[in-house]
Structures are given as structure tokens and as C-alpha cells.
Amino acid sequence: MPAVFRFRVVSPFEVIQPFIDGPPFVTVPAGSIIETDEDVESPGLAEIRLNNQPLLARMSDIQNCAKPLDESACA
Numbered sequence: 080m081p082a083v084f085r086f087r088v089v090s091p092f093e094v095i096q097p098f099i100d101g102p103p104f105v106t107v108p109a110g111s112i113i114e115t116d117e118d119v120e121s122p123g124l125a126e127i128r129l130n131n132q133p134l135l136a137r138m139s140d141i142q143n144c145a146k147p148l149d150e151s152a153c154a
Contacts, residue, residue: 090143094107
């Protein structure tokens, strides 16, 4: 089972909604908790989850607009 990394969004950023009819882009608001099992140090897009919804985010947005939650914050 891959590790899940959790982040708190500190600055809003846009993501792609790939699997839903409606607007292709949505904004992840500050204060949100996002999750991914991908290495955020990689370039390109990462699949993230926000409120159990799969979305695609630029790795640079995760690095610049979100802070990792440590294990004690996840409990």
C-alpha cells in the first residue's frame, strides 16, 4: 500500500476536475486538507484528493501553496 501524504493548503490554487461534468477547473481554498500518494518533488501533474474527490494538481502548486502535515497533525 503506497504512503499517503497530507497537506494543508495555505494559499488557494486551481486544479483540474478530470472525472466530473462541469467546470474543468476549480479552486482549492486555503485551509483545505489535500492528500496524494505521489512524490511531490516530481515535475508535472499529481492526482490529489480533496473531500474524497480525485483532482489533478500541478506539483509546483502543491510545493508552493501547501504545507505538509506531520504524523501528529494527521491523528
